[in-house]
Amino acid sequence: MSAHYRPVLWNPQKRIYDGVMLGLMALYLLLFAALQLLFYPEITEETLIIRATGTLAYLMLHVILVIGPLTRLNPYFMPLLYNRRHLGVTMFLISLVHGAFNVVQFHALGNVDPLVSVFVSNLHYPSLGNFPFQVPGFFALFILFVMAATSHDFWLKNLSPRVWKSLHMMVYAAYALLTMHVMLGIVQLESAPAWVALPGAGLLVVIGFHLAAAFVEQRRTYQPQTLDNEGFVSVCLVEDIQESCAKMVLIGEENIAIFKYEGKVSAVSNVCRHQNGPLGEGKIIDGCITCPWHGYQYLPHNGQSPPPFTEKLETYDVRIVEGQVYVHPRPYPEGTERPPALISASNSPLL
């Protein structure tokens, strides 16, 4: 968490994650190169590097985009999400190798600056078939660079989570640009079914996982319609919330997580201050609400991270009447202590 910053905070799980990631990348690159040299020994080294790195980076971007919805569909895949930023930065570096080789190979040593050449060599901008496919690739690489450069928590803290998250949602723009880059570029030459079908299948997988996750998310979050005369909203029965876990509820614009723990119920914002993770899918561990994405922690009764950490959440009033849990959708300022509702015998439903 954000008491201070180090370039990289390593732990055993990150080392395993990175080791597996590098191993899979090596598998792809070695297999790609071996097959090329075996079946097409006349290929040049430059073309081999350009094709190997380009296809690997595009494949990695699909994995990056699928991990998020995959963990929403099944939390047991959460370890794949934890160190995803290393995957993203590595994918950018592979893309950079691809881009640099392309610029040198196709644009350098000519009569104009190589970077200018990317934009002016092919002027068929109004044409779909002849569109200069390097241009969307260039802008995608720029987006990936900005994301990689700001991936550290230092930028998350200084840009604010909202700005940081918005910036990193640009990954979808990068994906759209790269899909253009692929379909208007190499697929115009390599027209075999595999070269057309694989990007298409990748697009369907990415869209399919996101739609499935959105559907499940909608079912998981309760959206009540009615308020009582004091502004409280009936949410669920106490027994509907598992111990040390939460019920997520969306009331208007308020995304609220209602936690049950140690005979009490408290309500805080459902949005983690780190990367907007869904706190309500987390758990109370050692007395703290623990985010499922990166383990950021908050005290349930005041929404404050335990010292020395400084993150704070909005809190909400909550009450229990005859076993029914009510929450008031008016947020208190971040870190405001609110008394938990007690689950006493008188509040329990009649048995």
Add this chain to the structure above:
Amino acid sequence: MNDPMRDSGAFFIGWQPRMPGAYARPVRMAVAAFALVSVLVASLLVLSQRGFETSVFEFGKISTNEGILVLSPVPMLKVVSGTDAEGKVLYNSLLLVGAGKMGADTALHQMALQMGQPLAGKTLKLRGTLIYYQGKTALELSEGASAFAGLEDNSRVYMPDTEELGDISLRGEILDPKCALGVMKPGHGKPHLSCAVRCISGGIPALLRVAQKSGETRYVILLNEDRRPAGPQVLAYVAEQVQVCGRLERQDDWLLLVLSAEDPVQRLQPRGGRADVAMCGG
């Protein structure tokens, strides 16, 4: 909606030293799936490629070639390859190109300045890197003006063997000879478009590659009405399938097409397909 993870009591926190055991199996399955996808994608992409030309660029190998320097219509070194049955001298014409994406003009001009005399028509030696494919050869003057390796016996007079082949329309792809003959693989098609534009803009003569139904490939140097390289006129059509009209000539072992004055190049749609040769207006 109950959560199986919560029911089991397991909860993953990344900063803890180890993940709960219940996560290991799904994560291993995911990693195995990623490995399988990696193998499938790499195999499918490589094995379904069009393949690459068997063209040769002798990168890193400088050879010395002796011949008669010709500057017009495009720079060539005419290397004697033998004589025919009638005793006429036959030439293997090396198309001269510069280093990088530049023509040979600058280097040849500097050589003439250094020698203090015009070099056109002289027998000389040039050092450079050979590029060859399908019977056509280019020589990259990789060392610039330093490619000049000496004047030789100048008693030989170059007499081109020329033949007028008439007006014709040819279908094919406009590209640059340096990449098409071996420096790039592939040296044609959409991915290579920008590179070909840079090469032709840099002074490398534009070529039309004509794939005939017989399976034979012809390379034709494109010239404008003034018999100069037609690069500026054809730049907008590079790497596309086009039909080009003009007057066809043979000069030694190369074909030259002097473009018609009006609309010499027309786009053919769609991309790809085999090219045909037809007579203009025929």
